[in-house]
Amino acid sequence: DQxxxxxxxxxxxxxxxxxxxxxxxTNSMFDYFLWYKKYPAEGPTFLISISSIKDKNEDGRFTxxxxxxxxxxxxxxxxSQPGDSAVYFCAASSSGGSNYKLTFGKGTLLTVxx
Amino acid sequence: DxxxxxxxxxxxxxxxxxxxxxxxQTLNHNVMxxxxxxxxxxxxxxxxxxxxxxxxxxxxxxxxxxxRPNTSFCFLDIRSPGLGDAAMYLCATSRDFxxxxxxxxxxxxxxxxx
Numbered sequence: 001d002q003x004x005x006x007x008x009x010x011x012x013x014x015x016x017x018x019x020x021x022x023x024x025x026t027n028s029m030f031d032y033f034l035w036y037k038k039y040p041a042e043g044p045t046f047l048i049s050i051s052s053i054k055d056k057n058e059d060g061r062f063t064x065x066x067x068x069x070x071x072x073x074x075x076x077x078x079x080s081q082p083g084d085s086a087v088y089f090c091a092a093s094s095s096g097g098s099n100y101k102l103t104f105g106k107g108t109l110l111t112v113x114x
Numbered sequence: 115d116x117x118x119x120x121x122x123x124x125x126x127x128x129x130x131x132x133x134x135x136x137x138x139q140t141l142n143h144n145v146m147x148x149x150x151x152x153x154x155x156x157x158x159x160x161x162x163x164x165x166x167x168x169x170x171x172x173x174x175x176x177x178x179x180x181x182r183p184n185t186s187f188c189f190l191d192i193r194s195p196g197l198g199d200a201a202m203y204l205c206a207t208s209r210d211f212x213x214x215x216x217x218x219x220x221x222x223x224x225x226x227x228x
Contacts, residue, residue, distance in 0.1 A: 002156070009154070034216065036219075041221065041222075043120075043206075043219030043220050043221045044157070044217075046216045046218070089156070089157070093214070093215075095214060101159055101162075102217060103156075104157045104158075106154060106155055106156045107154075
């Protein structure tokens with residue numbers, strides 16, 4: 001039972017355009033969400049996070065939006081750069097109960113074409 | 115400047131032959147995790163240590179064991195690897211254990227079982 005879903009296995013965008021990566025979750029106890037980026041042959045690295053008390057968090061070219069009612073979050077990258085080409089994992093956790101561990105989605109492979 | 119180091123990067127073992135993967139950290143974090151990631155799948159938590167306290171996920175096979183002799187090192191032992199255990203094994207650390215903790219990952223060990 002996948003609690004964190006990334007329904008697009010891959011996404012291709014042109015350099016300079018916006019990349020939008022989507023993530024849906026089913027567990028209403030989740031209250032903290034993170035995005036990790038993974039290059040080939042490397043481990044995932046933390047990119048950006050958002051708490052459920054917010055609906056937007058921005059860090060440079062990266063913005064994460066959270067829609068709690070829809071149980072949906074998205075990562076926006078603008079402008080996209082070829083170096084952003086990587087697998088992006090959405091992850092979620094809960095500050096209480098038994099869901100404190102990070103639950104990951106399957107990832108979305110982003111390719112930014114020059 | 116590596117913070118979470120996994121050795122080896124690639125490991126080949128034979129069906130049924132015990133294998134040990136290692137992880138070390140320079141972050142002095144309390145928590146160390148082992149994740150298994152199969153191709154195109156989400157990273158799956160196998161177990162974690164909070165200091166010396168071991169926590170096994172309910173669905174982690176008995177074939178998988180772990181040791182943490184000190185703060186810096188953690189080992190994953192696969193007692194009798196099967197073909198289905200071929201995967202990327204990711205070690206991660208966090209300062210504490212809670213819903214808003216960021217995980218720091220190593221580069222992973224790609225395990226092949228022949």
